Amino acid sequence: MLGKLVHLGFDAILISAFLAGVRRSTGLTPALSQVPNKDVRQLLRTYLEFGEYIFDFSTVIFGRSNSFERKSN
Numbered sequence: 001m002l003g004k005l006v007h008l009g010f011d012a013i014l015i016s017a018f019l020a021g022v023r024r025s026t027g028l029t030p031a032l033s034q035v036p037n038k039d040v041r042q043l044l045r046t047y048l049e050f051g052e053y054i055f056d057f058s059t060v061i062f063g064r065s066n067s068f069e070r071k072s073n
Contacts, residue, residue, distance in 0.1 A: 016051025017058065023048075024055070 023029045030048070035041040062068045 012047075013051070013054055016047055017054040018051075019048060020051040020055035023052075 019030065030044070032041050032044055032048075035044060063070075
């Protein structure tokens, strides 16, 4: 049971970080204004902000690694 919860939590973090990457590269973001319940809307906003944090943290870690390099398009 604990393993399944950890797996679902990790999947949720990956989805949130993916959405942060989509937002950064395209400007597209979920339309939270269409969520009728303000508490759920705030929960989703916090979830997406956590994805931004994970995305930024990953970028810093990858940037310090010798296994990754920056390339211009």
